[in-house]
Amino acid sequence: MMKALRPWLVHEAATDFFYFQNRKYPRTASLEWVGNRYGLSEVERHLLQRGVFSQETALGRFAKRCRGARWRTEPLYVDGHNVQITVESAVLGRVLLLANDGALRDLAGQSARFRLTQVSEMAVDLIFRFLEESRPRELFFFFDAPMSHSGILANQYRRRMKTLGIPGDARAVPVPEREFPHDRGVLASSDQAVIEKARWWLDLARCALDAAGIRSVFADFSYLVLNRRRETGPRGDWLGGIRG
Numbered sequence: 001m002m003k004a005l006r007p008w009l010v011h012e013a014a015t016d017f018f019y020f021q022n023r024k025y026p027r028t029a030s031l032e033w034v035g036n037r038y039g040l041s042e043v044e045r046h047l048l049q050r051g052v053f054s055q056e057t058a059l060g061r062f063a064k065r066c067r068g069a070r071w072r073t074e075p076l077y078v079d080g081h082n083v084q085i086t087v088e089s090a091v092l093g094r095v096l097l098l099a100n101d102g103a104l105r106d107l108a109g110q111s112a113r114f115r116l117t118q119v120s121e122m123a124v125d126l127i128f129r130f131l132e133e134s135r136p137r138e139l140f141f142f143f144d145a146p147m148s149h150s151g152i153l154a155n156q157y158r159r160r161m162k163t164l165g166i167p168g169d170a171r172a173v174p175v176p177e178r179e180f181p182h183d184r185g186v187l188a189s190s191d192q193a194v195i196e197k198a199r200w201w202l203d204l205a206r207c208a209l210d211a212a213g214i215r216s217v218f219a220d221f222s223y224l225v226l227n228r229r230r231e232t233g234p235r236g237d238w239l240g241g242i243r244g
Contacts, residue, residue, distance in 0.1 A: 005044060005095070010219060013038040014052050018100070018224045021054040043095070046107050051099040051221040058225045061101035061195050066202045069134075071186045075168075076136045078204060079176055079189030080143035084153070085114060086190060086205035087123040090216045098217050100224040103190035104206040116149045128160045130208040139168035142176035 013034050020030040035045040053061075089106040090096055096106050131139065141157045143150040150172040157170035173179050180187050182197045188204035195201050209215070 005041075005047075005218065007219070009038055009040070010044050010047055013040055013044070014048055014219075014221060014224065017048050017052050018054070021052065021057075024054070043107065047095075047097055047219050050105050050107065051097040051219060052224060053099070053101050055225055058099075058101040061103070061201075062225070064195070064198060064200055065102045066186055066200050071200065071202050072134055072136050074136075074200070075138040075140065075185040076202065076204075077180050077185050077187050078139070078141045079180075079187070079191055079194055080141040080153070080157070080170070081114065081147060081150070081176075082189045082191050082194075083127065083205045083208075084120070084123055087126055087208055088119050090205075090209050090214050091119050091122050091126075093216055095218045096216055097219040098222055099190075100221040101192075101195070102222065103192075103195065103203055104209070104217070105190050114147055114149075116152060120153070124156060124160065126212050126214075127204070127208045128164065130204075130211045131166065132164050133211065134207075136166065139166050140179075141168075141170035142179045143170070143172045144176055145172040145174050 016037070017030055017034045020034070021027065031045060031049060034040070034048065038044075040048075086096070086104060086106050094106055096104060098104055139161060141154065143154045143157075145151070154170040154172045161168055161170065171179075177191075177194060180194065180197070183199060186200045186202050187194055187198040188202045189195065189198075190203055190205065
């Protein structure tokens with residue numbers, strides 16, 4: 001059983017971690033120092049690892065994030081399992097975070113255990129409900145072939161696209177990241193490495209969940225950039241959005 005998370009402790013630790021990242025301290029050492037200082041659990045440390053970045057890094061990624069309807073005029077290339085698992089995590093009520101780079105993420109670790117279930121069907125429905133409304137110009141899903149049932153999932157997505165009349169394809173491939181054309185189109189993923197290389201990126205999981213009115217975010221770290229608050233060092237105050 002997962003140890004209960006402590007929202008306000010995570011708040012305070014996030015402030016310190018953000019402070020050190022802005023001063024370019026080594027990320028691993030900073031996380032260890034902050035985690036030890038506040039006695040954070042492994043899950044709480046993972047929240048900071050996936051959710052808090054320096055102002056420079058966060059704003060750089062944020063500037064490339066697609067909002068509004070402009071992305072619909074471009075081909076959309078989707079990191080299939082990344083989006084699928086994030087939506088499933090929300091449906092199951094797992095811990096999600098909104099990082100200060102604008103991406104909605106789960107705590108990872110689900111990929112190796114991924115299996116098709118009834119919740120998978122629900123997640124696919126939510127994703128395609130949004131896509132049916134948004135109608136992208138072209139749509140390409142890439143699923144991680146080594147993962148269980150990736151071919152079945154790709155076929156399911158392909159059938160749904162055909163039913164809706166959305167041009168494109170869905171395939172299981174050895175390494176999805178190698179299929180992404182980073183110099184054109186829009187990439188749909190919350191994976192940090194994908195976002196860094198993307199010309200433009202779309203948080204498709206977040207879009208689908210927002211459209212369905214599903215909100216299950218435990219920690220919202222977006223304040224660490226968007227409020228541009230006065231930094232006061234490791235003991236400073238921070239007003240953020242963590243669900244307590």
